[in-house]
Amino acid sequence: MNKSxxxxxxxxxxxxxxxxxxxxxxxxxxxxxIANDGASGVQMYIDHQPDLVLMDINMxxxxxxxxxxxxxKLSGIGTLAPLIFITSLDNDQTYIDSxxxxxDGILVRPFSPEVFKAKIKAMQRISDLVEQVKGLQQEQQxxxxxxxxxxxxxxxxxxxxxxxxxxxxxxxxIFSGDIHLSSQCPNGDIHILLGDFTGHGLRSSIxxxxxxxxxxxxTKKGFSILEIIAxxxxxxxxLLPGDLFFAASFACISEHDKSxxxxxxxxxxxxxxxxxxxxxxxxxxxxxxxxxxxxxLPDVQLEIIQVEHNDRLVFITDGIVEARNEAGEHFGFKRxxxxxxxxxxxxxxxxxxIKSLDEFCQHCEQEDxxxxxxxxxxxxxxxxxxxKVTNLEEVNQGNNFLAVGENALPSWSYHLHLTDQLLKTxxxxxxxxxxxxxxxxxGEHWQSLYTILTELFINSLDHGVLQLDxxxxxxxxxxxxxxxxxxxxLDKLAKNxxxxxxxxxxxxxxxxxxxxxxxxxxxxxxxxxxxxxxEVIKNNKVSNNGDFRLSGRGVELVNQLCDxxxxxxxxxxxxxxxxxxx
Amino acid sequence: MTVxxxxxxxxxxxxxxxxxxxxxxxxxxxxxxxxxxxxKDLTFVLDLxxxxxxxxxxxxxxxxxxxxxxxxxxxxxxxxxxxxVRKILEIAQFQRLIKID
Numbered sequence: 001m002n003k004s005x006x007x008x009x010x011x012x013x014x015x016x017x018x019x020x021x022x023x024x025x026x027x028x029x030x031x032x033x034i035a036n037d038g039a040s041g042v043q044m045y046i047d048h049q050p051d052l053v054l055m056d057i058n059m060x061x062x063x064x065x066x067x068x069x070x071x072x073k074l075s076g077i078g079t080l081a082p083l084i085f086i087t088s089l090d091n092d093q094t095y096i097d098s099x100x101x102x103x104d105g106i107l108v109r110p111f112s113p114e115v116f117k118a119k120i121k122a123m124q125r126i127s128d129l130v131e132q133v134k135g136l137q138q139e140q141q142x143x144x145x146x147x148x149x150x151x152x153x154x155x156x157x158x159x160x161x162x163x164x165x166x167x168x169x170x171x172x173x174i175f176s177g178d179i180h181l182s183s184q185c186p187n188g189d190i191h192i193l194l195g196d197f198t199g200h201g202l203r204s205s206i207x208x209x210x211x212x213x214x215x216x217x218x219t220k221k222g223f224s225i226l227e228i229i230a231x232x233x234x235x236x237x238x239l240l241p242g243d244l245f246f247a248a249s250f251a252c253i254s255e256h257d258k259s260x261x262x263x264x265x266x267x268x269x270x271x272x273x274x275x276x277x278x279x280x281x282x283x284x285x286x287x288x289x290x291x292x293x294x295x296x297l298p299d300v301q302l303e304i305i306q307v308e309h310n311d312r313l314v315f316i317t318d319g320i321v322e323a324r325n326e327a328g329e330h331f332g333f334k335r336x337x338x339x340x341x342x343x344x345x346x347x348x349x350x351x352x353x354i355k356s357l358d359e360f361c362q363h364c365e366q367e368d369x370x371x372x373x374x375x376x377x378x379x380x381x382x383x384x385x386x387x388k389v390t391n392l393e394e395v396n397q398g399n400n401f402l403a404v405g406e407n408a409l410p411s412w413s414y415h416l417h418l419t420d421q422l423l424k425t426x427x428x429x430x431x432x433x434x435x436x437x438x439x440x441x442x443g444e445h446w447q448s449l450y451t452i453l454t455e456l457f458i459n460s461l462d463h464g465v466l467q468l469d470x471x472x473x474x475x476x477x478x479x480x481x482x483x484x485x486x487x488x489x490l491d492k493l494a495k496n497x498x499x500x501x502x503x504x505x506x507x508x509x510x511x512x513x514x515x516x517x518x519x520x521x522x523x524x525x526x527x528x529x530x531x532x533x534x535e536v537i538k539n540n541k542v543s544n545n546g547d548f549r550l551s552g553r554g555v556e557l558v559n560q561l562c563d564x565x566x567x568x569x570x571x572x573x574x575x576x577x578x579x580x581x582x
Numbered sequence: 583m584t585v586x587x588x589x590x591x592x593x594x595x596x597x598x599x600x601x602x603x604x605x606x607x608x609x610x611x612x613x614x615x616x617x618x619x620x621x622k623d624l625t626f627v628l629d630l631x632x633x634x635x636x637x638x639x640x641x642x643x644x645x646x647x648x649x650x651x652x653x654x655x656x657x658x659x660x661x662x663x664x665x666x667v668r669k670i671l672e673i674a675q676f677q678r679l680i681k682i683d
Contacts, residue, residue, distance in 0.1 A: 198638045242649050243642030247674065266674045288675040292645060297678065318638070318673070368637070 006124075007031045007048060011041035011067060012056040012086070021054055021086070024116055038062025042070045045081075052123065053083040055103070057094070065101040072102030082123035140202075147205045151179070155212045160184045165192075166350035166374030168320075170366065177204030178317050178371040181212060183219040186433065186450035188256065190380045191219045191228070194315040194373045195248030195290075196267065207246055207291070210235055221430040222450055225252040226302055229263055229290070236291030247289040249315040253307065255380050256557065259479065260313060262303040265289050268318055269333070275310035277344035279337065283315075301487065304480050307377040314340060314349060314375075319368035325361050335360060349374040410510035410521075412439060419504045421494035423465060428507060429454050440511070440518070445580040448561045449520060452576055455558045456524050457507065462486060464528030464572060465503045466493070503527045517581040523573065530570030585611040589619065597661075598647075599629040604667075606639040613643075616650055624656040631662035636670050648680060659683060 008030040012018050015036070022032040033048050035041040039062040045053065053071060057064035068083055075081055082104040087094055090108045098106050104126070107119055148171075159165075159182045167180060177197035184190055193215055197204035211232055218228045229250055236246050247266030254260070264270055266289035272281040287300055307313075316336065323331040335356060343352030350372055357370070414435050416428055433450055462468045466489040472478040493503060508523040559565050562576045584601045585608055598615050600608070616626065628647065630636070644660075651658040660682040663671060671682060 196638070198642045243639070243646045245642065245645070247638070268673055285673045285675055288679055289641075292679065 005029060005031050006051040007033065008052040008054065009033050009035065009041065009044055009048060009050040010054045011035045011038065011044075011059070011064065012054075013037055013059045014056070017056070017086075021116075024113055025054075025120070027113075028117055028120055038064060038067030041067045042074075045071050045074065049081075051081055051127065052120070053081055055083055055085050057085060057087045057089065057098070065097060068098075068101040068103055082127050084119065084123060143202050147202050151205065151208060155208060156180065158216075160190065161380075164376060164379065166348065166372070168350045168354055168370060168372040170319075170354075170370040172319070172366050172369050178319070178369040179208050179211065180371060180373050181215050182373075182375075183216050184380075185219055185252070186222045186447050187454055188380060188447070188451075189252055189254045190375075191215070191225055192251040192253070192313070192315070192373060192375050193248055194267065194317065194371060195246050196317040196319075196369065196371070197246050198244050198289075204244070207236055207240055207244070210239060211246065218430075222433050222454070223427060223430050225250055225261055225263065226300075227427060229265070230296050233290040233293070233296055237294050240291045245289040245291040247285075247317075249283070251313055251315070251375070252302075253313065253375065253377055253380060255378060258307055260305050260307050260377065262305060262313075263287070263300075264303075268316055268321055270316070271314045271337075271340065272305060272307065273312045273314065273340065273344045273349075274308065275344075277341040280311065281305050301484075304483050306479060309378045311377040312344060312349065312374055313377060315373050317369060317371040319366075319370035320353070320357065320372060322368060323357055323361050323370065324364060324367065326364055331357060331360050343374075408512060411513050412511050414507075414509040414511075416507045417504060418506075419502050423461060423503065423505060424490040424494040428505075429457060432507060432509065436509075436511075443580075448580075449578055452558050452561050452578060453507075453522060455555070456522065456574055456576060457505065459555065460505050460524050460526035460528070460574070463531065464526030465505060466490065467528060514579070517579065519577065519579045522576045522578070525569070525573040528572055530572040532571070584608060585615050587615040593625075594621075594623065595625045595627060597627045597629055599632060601632045602634050604630070604633050604636040604640040604643075606637070609639075609643060613646070616647060620654050622655050624654060626651045626656055626658045627661050628658070629661045630667050631664065633664065633667050636667050638674075641670070641674050641676065644676070644680070657681075 006029070008025045010018050010021050010025070010032060011034075012021070013036050018034045018036070022034065025032050030052070033044055033050065035044045037059050041053075041055065042062070044050075053068075055064040055068055059067075064085060064087075068085070071081075071083060083102065084105040084107055085094075085098040085103045086107050086109065087098075088109040095106055105119060105123060107116065156169075156179075159180070161182060161184070165182055169178065169180065171178070179193070179195050179197070181193040182190060193211075195211065197207055214232055214235060215228060218231060223231075232246075232248075240246075245266075249265070249267045249270050250263040251270075252261040260272070262270065262283050264283050264285045265287040266285050268285075270283035271279055272283070274280050283303060283305075286303070287297060321331055321333055321336055325331075336353065339353045339356035340349050342356075343349035346352060353372060414432065416432065418426055418428060429450065432453060433446065436446060436449070463470060466486060468482060468486055468489070470482075472482040472485070504527045506525045508525075510521040510523075512519045512521075555565075558576060561578065563579050564575075564577045566575050567573070568575065584603075586599045586601070588597045588599075589595075590597070596616065596619050598612075600612075619626075626647065628644065648658055658680055660671070660676070660680055663682065668682075671677065676682065
């Protein structure tokens, strides 16, 4: 028996008719099974799963209409075994009834063999098309499920601190073009991303993996949020076709700085709520979505906002405010803000917004992906002070460490010298950390080392090379002024328009292995004019009683992490020594 | 027809108007409205005064139009968007990419 041979079911109480139709069908290369009443026709359909059904109307036990209805109920959505009624009743009502019963066609006797064969061919053509569509649909479904699985299991499950971040994620199709990421920086700051690729479904998901990889890897290596955004934009510009882009909001929350650095590229306003559910800041889109321009606009700046302990940062995608109810009204910003405020007091913004949205939309079909992230501004700092060895003498007596004598040679050293415009364009910290990771492997204690390096480098750059006054940072307004001025001076530096000799920063690292750990000596020298070391330390001591000052905390933190911290050469050179246990 | 276009030779202008909803369903129609117009130094006007709503795929379609206009060394102008549509263009900061009046 030929497997590709199709199977036809003929249901007719006249054995003569059955015989006749069977002959014609066999000439068309069908195998044929026969039933002589409606009820056994249904049973034969179940048993044989034919590709085509020919059905008489007037039959004993069960008529053709009823049999057709049952058969059509059995054949699920997407499977079509065409059913043709064969009848001698030539009137409009029969035609109407046969279509109502689920018939795909009708043939009125008498007909010539040619007409019969033509009808069968036409039916077969339709059912082949249905098969094809079904196959494509299944394939698409499989792809969508894969993307969905990848997104939730691989991408989002690896997010940092999922328990602390409130999330709404509801896809319009099975796969959502929305993506949320969170990742921890080496110094304990947290990076957040909420983004929305144009369109829906699989098409909108192709950028998700590169975005995730880049975001995580660069955060881990200690790149700043703006450097990450610039890189993502570049990557997406090369990767995505012209009409696909990525609207996204980014935040870097620094508990240590009591500030958040925000960048909104094409998403609706983000919000900073305080604990009384008041809106402290609205975070407006300031840049076109990523992937449209080959590079970020040159005047791009992060928005710097001061955050308090109990503030919450909320980002949303347009699906929430554009969700429509039956009357076609949008959910809108007002309703969203009201729901978020209640949620803020209940400590669950996501739940309250979803509740309010569901009440508003009732059962209207969701047209767009709906996403929200709600991030607390506290509880992120996790710098471990425990790895620090407080008393070097004690350690040496305990023979845990090899003595590192004054004249001992380091097992390796690393030297980086940056001048003028490179000070603006190169962030040396990831370079340095990469070197350390390559030589010594990844280690948790590098987190402290990263913080020490970052703080000391930024101090040298800001106060040494750029000569910024840190007392500006004492007030919230001064804080943004400080960063504006910093950007200005960096620009000037890059254009080489600051008079005088070349500006530079030199970073020198010396590594000494110890039996159960190691010691890193960091020296940073800058081309600045230095400062009165004693005066600054005295001032910090005074102001550190009671409230923390906004500036000066960097040095204090470094001091806590290091064994020794010394300023030399009128404050233009600083040496920190950091020791750790394995 | 929700996408209409009017070509004026004296003014060196092609006006494309979108009625009601500007979304992915107009993809083909929208492309057809400009793809054969390759006259140099032409002003392409995208008239959104009759557009009630626009989604993000429409933004993508506008970017494709922008590429086409650039390839023809022409000018692109988005004309008279309604408040709703203007808000969507502003969130995407399109005023920094395309002239909007």
